[in-house]
Amino acid sequence: MTAPTRIDKRFAALKQEGRSGFVAYVSAGDPDHDTSLEIIRGLPKAGADVIELGMPFTDPMADGPAIQASGLRALRAGANMNKTLDLVRGFRSGDDDTPIVLMGYYNPIYVYGVDRFLADAKQAGVDGLIIVDLPPEEDSELCLPALEAGLNFIRLATPTTDDKRLPAVLKNTSGFVYYVSMTGVTGTKDVNTDHVTGAVARLRSHSDLPVAVGFGIKTPDQVRAVGAAANAAVVGSALVSKIAETLTEDGRPTPKTVPESLAFAAELAAGVRT
Amino acid sequence: MVQSDLQNSLRVGPDEEGHFGIYGGRYVAETLMPLILDLEKAYADAKEDPAFKAEMDSFLTHYVGRPSPLYFAERLTEHLGGAKIYFKRDELNHTGAHKINNCLGQILLARAMGKKRIIAETGAGQHGVATATVAARFGFPCVIFMGETDIERQKPNVFRMRLLGAEVRSVTSGSRTLKDAMNEALRDWVTNVEDTFYIIGTVAGPHPYPMLVRDFQSVIGEEVRKQMQAAEGRLPDTLVACIGGGSNAMGLFHPFLDDDSVQIHGVEAAGLGIDTGKHAASLTGGTPGVLHGNRTYLLHDDDGQITEAHSISAGLDYPGIGPEHAWLKDNGRVSYYAATDDEALEAFQMSCRLEGIIPALEPSHALAHVIKIAPDLPKDHIICMNMCGRGDKDIFTVAEALGVSL
Known part of the structure; x- marks a missing residue:
């Protein structure tokens, strides 16, 4: 095995603290590069234990309207893979502890070139990858090379992943397991915490990895409830919707964008601290 | 066919993972993966089932009008x-159009798999009309995703689909054409994965779709x-x-x-x-x-x-x-x-x-x-x-x- 990543260290530290983690998702470059960097830099202080940075893609098949819109805002403002990695570098220059997970779809990585991407991501300070459209059946594409390169490959487990399939899903997963709390796209329905409690117990019977839960978590109370059941709660759509609320009509940032987004992140983060 | 002929044949693809050379595969969200494996199995069973072929042939003759x-x-x-x-x-x-050949095969698979609802994407509307047609014939509720731009330029087909009892959902994301309709159909499928069958209209999508659409066509x-x-x-x-x-x-x-x-x-x-x-x-x-x-x-x-x-x-x-x-x-x-x-x-x-x-x-x-x-x-x-x-x-x-x- 390779050396522990920032993700491994962060979940070990959370265990020591005796609390669950808060994972904050934003799209890289939303609403523009500089504002995005300011938001990301402010997230740890606001209480994000892990940052999930979306790699914008024109055709995000598993995302609902909020994250679709956020990715398109970023693309319109000139986001691309090089700039996403620049954001990570910019963040790392001031924070060497908070884990960064890149989340997105495979095509931009495939076009960038898998080997080049893994080398550049590792060098920039990325710790893990969540690639929605790479199930275990396609592990040789990116998962195995990523593990080889010392990055965590975080797999999504879903309500349709039954006990027979779960071992295959968990096999090459590292860092943590991301449980998708519902069948659906991001940011639509509300999380059902009873279902989550049962699902997390099922995952833990198959794996020692920490379990983060996402999809449908929008409020501090939901963060608290999911945090009580799992090792971390992920909020994405609600956070990028908050960013959207602060923008001008044509999608440009205002003086409210950074402080209000971070204030909302802090409210959510309080859910795992009280 | 003798073994050496089989190895030289261009007609034996895809391989078990759904690859044609480096192409094809199954690049889908985990939520859909178990369903795609179920579909693969249902199709393999159907191919071995003389009753499936007999029903397909009968509908091709008397309903579609083949040959x-x-x-x-x-x-x-x-x-x-x-x-x-x-x-x-x-x-x-x-x-x-030719689209009905495939829709007929897929709706028979949907029925065999016990699905209750049909979705499809459409561009010109021909696949949407064909899907709405077989959904009506076999008694399934049906939602067709169609880009707003295409709805505008294919009004007659939109009305046809509605006459056939389908709900036509206008897709306003992205370029508002066929690819966006497919994104939206995939989003619906991920949401309603238990009871919904996605009738893909072309030889694309995750394995086994490219294979089974090809076979039906x-x-x-x-x-x-x-x-x-x-x-x-x-x-x-x-x-x-x-x-x-x-x-x-x-x-x-x-x-x-x-x-x-x-x-x-x-x-x-x-x-x-x-x-x-x-x-x-x-x-x-x-x-x-x-x-x-x-x-x-x-x-x-x-x-x-x-x-x-x-x-x-x-x-x-x-x-x-x-x-x-x-x-x-x-x-x-x-x-x-x-x-x-x-x-x-x-x-x-x-x-x-x-x-x-x-x-x-x-x-x-x-x-x-x-x-x-x-x-x-x-x-x-x-x-x-x-x-x-x-x-x-x-x-x-x-x-x-x-x-x-x-």
């Missing part, structure tokens, strides 16, 4: 003065083999079909892939011209990438962002193509060409005036290619072109392009 005729286009042949041109008349099928080429034997006592020399996702083409081509004497030409939509960037020719003007569950040739930029396709024909307006076509391009078995909007419009009018057949704008692209190659070929050279759809739905688009107000 579709193989027609000698005599006046077009005389006009072009070269090769002898045949049309495979799949535009005469019930619902007016192969009835086209199988009929042509028999009909050409009856008409000419031999196989055709050249096959021509238009390609958006590539299902009518794959249906015509696949039964002939191992016949070395048969040249095979696929024709993509060159839109305003390949060099303008406003086209839908993924093979001619694209590079390999991963979208909608499979690796294939795509129109995308150097950051892997999908670019918008353009074609006068909504049914060809897709930035990808079936993975088996990608493989057949790379190994050289099929030659791929492109025809522009203007060339398709000219071919459309030529077919109307010389043959009394109003073709859809999709096969008008195939015809445009035939018009280019036929004059230089000898008179005993036989071309078979798939007339895969009829043009009633396109008359408004054509009127606008010709500057006629209706």
Whole structure:
């Protein structure tokens, strides 16, 4: 095995603290590069234990309207893979502890070139990858090379992943397991915490990895409830919707964008601290 | 077939993981993966089940109207003065295109799998109409996803779908055309995965779709083999079909892939011209990438962002193509060409005036290619072109392009 990543260290530290983690998702470059960097830099202080940075893609098949819109805002403002990695570098220059997970779809990585991407991501300070459209059946594409390169490959487990399939899903997963709390796209329905409690117990019977839960978590109370059941709660759509609320009509940032987004992140983060 | 022949055959793909060479595969969200594996199993079972085949054949005969005729286009042949041109008349099928062949197969699978609800994406609306048709016939509620732009330019088909009881959902994300309709259908599927069957309309998407759609469409080429034997006592020399996702083409081509004497030409939509960037020719003007569950040739930029396709024909307006076509391009078995909007419009009018057949704008692209190659070929050279759809739905688009107000 390779050396522990920032993700491994962060979940070990959370265990020591005796609390669950808060994972904050934003799209890289939303609403523009500089504002995005300011938001990301402010997230740890606001209480994000892990940052999930979306790699914008024109055709995000598993995302609902909020994250679709956020990715398109970023693309319109000139986001691309090089700039996403620049954001990570910019963040790392001031924070060497908070884990960064890149989340997105495979095509931009495939076009960038898998080997080049893994080398550049590792060098920039990325710790893990969540690639929605790479199930275990396609592990040789990116998962195995990523593990080889010392990055965590975080797999999504879903309500349709039954006990027979779960071992295959968990096999090459590292860092943590991301449980998708519902069948659906991001940011639509509300999380059902009873279902989550049962699902997390099922995952833990198959794996020692920490379990983060996402999809449908929008409020501090939901963060608290999911945090009580799992090792971390992920909020994405609600956070990028908050960013959207602060923008001008044509999608440009205002003086409210950074402080209000971070204030909302802090409210959510309080859910795992009280 | 002896073992060495089998290894040399181009007709045995995909492999167990759904790959045609490096293309194909199963690039989908985990939520869908168990369902895709179920579908693969259901299809394998259906292929072994004589009752499935018997029911399929019965519906193809009595409901779709197969076999579709193989027609000698005599006046077009005389006009072009070269090769002898045949049309495979799949535009005469019930619902007016080849799409119904596949929809019938998939709805029988949906029923066998105990699904309760049907969804589909559509571009020109032909696949949507065919899906709404079989959903009505088999008693399934049905939702069709269609880009807002396509709804505007294909109004007659939208109304047809509604008459057939389907809900047509307007897709306003992205470029508001076929690829976005497919994204939205995938989002619906992920949300309603337990009870919903997604009838994909072309030879694309995650394995096993490219394989099963091809198999259901192969009835086209199988009929042509028999009909050409009856008409000419031999196989055709050249096959021509238009390609958006590539299902009518794959249906015509696949039964002939191992016949070395048969040249095979696929024709993509060159839109305003390949060099303008406003086209839908993924093979001619694209590079390999991963979208909608499979690796294939795509129109995308150097950051892997999908670019918008353009074609006068909504049914060809897709930035990808079936993975088996990608493989057949790379190994050289099929030659791929492109025809522009203007060339398709000219071919459309030529077919109307010389043959009394109003073709859809999709096969008008195939015809445009035939018009280019036929004059230089000898008179005993036989071309078979798939007339895969009829043009009633396109008359408004054509009127606008010709500057006629209706």
